[in-house]
Amino acid sequence: MQRVKRRLSAIMCADVAQYSKLMERDEDGTLDRLKAYRDVMSALTDRHNGRIVNTWGDAVIIEFVSVIEAVQCAVDIQNELSLRNADLPDLNRMDFRIGINLGDIMVEGDDIYGDGVNVAARLQELAPRGGIMLSQSVYDQVKAKVALGFDPLGPQKVKNVSDPVETYSVRLGGRNAPAETPGEKDVGGESGDAGHDAAGPASWDKDTRAVANGFEQARRWLRAQPRRVRTCVFMIGLFFVLNLLTSGLSTLWFVWPSLPFAVMLVWHFVVGRKGASFPDTPRHEE
Structure with a gap:
């Protein structure tokens, strides 16, 4: 009997939000759109050196050697699908939820199993429509290496996992910049002129970040x-x-x-x- 292999991998799980309702409303259109969106995901997966493990129903499981590539691929997928959804009526929008975990997995042939996969699937269930949810292990690896912002959502109890899972939501289009602390806008507030001077650079910095975010989104769109x-x-x-x-x-x-x-x-x-x-x-x- 062949011994099951193990390895450390980044696992991405994705599925379509409210897929049953979309199918009920328009089976042929929904299926065609799902195939087209999967083509996009397949192309971006290849570009980020990932491997599509399985696709059943509306779900996709992808394995990556690099956790950074996994996160960047997820962001590119959500950005590209968001652009495609922009041309559709709200009732026909197809939004994916994505969960990513870094963990030990069991490998048998082309299939993968274990808690590493299970946690990624549960994170996907917690993700918002068009959003990305990360585990603590993924966040620790990427927090200082990618130009993204993250919102800590605390420990979450998930099915078939004994310990709560620390979760982080990716702030799409954001940056790893600290949030403004209370009172920062009041620096120099004793004088009306001083308060105006303090607000000016902050406003300019906000505009600069907005422009930078726009260029970053355009760059990611073009790469896709x-x-x-x-x-x-x-x-x-x-x-x-x-x-x-x-x-x-x-x-x-x-x-x-x-x-x-x-x-x-x-x-x-x-x-x-x-x-x-x-x-x-x-x-x-x-």
């Missing part, structure tokens, strides 16, 4: 796109920069050389969303 989309965006940006350096904004000549690339982008997002796929987009067959 097929190579052809990234190339089109790059070329349009290149022509714009050249226009800016040579003519300023007095003459907008960059529009004409950018036009073919803009047409390709429109084709991808209008026609591609309806079933077309580019050859360089990895797909996962169930």
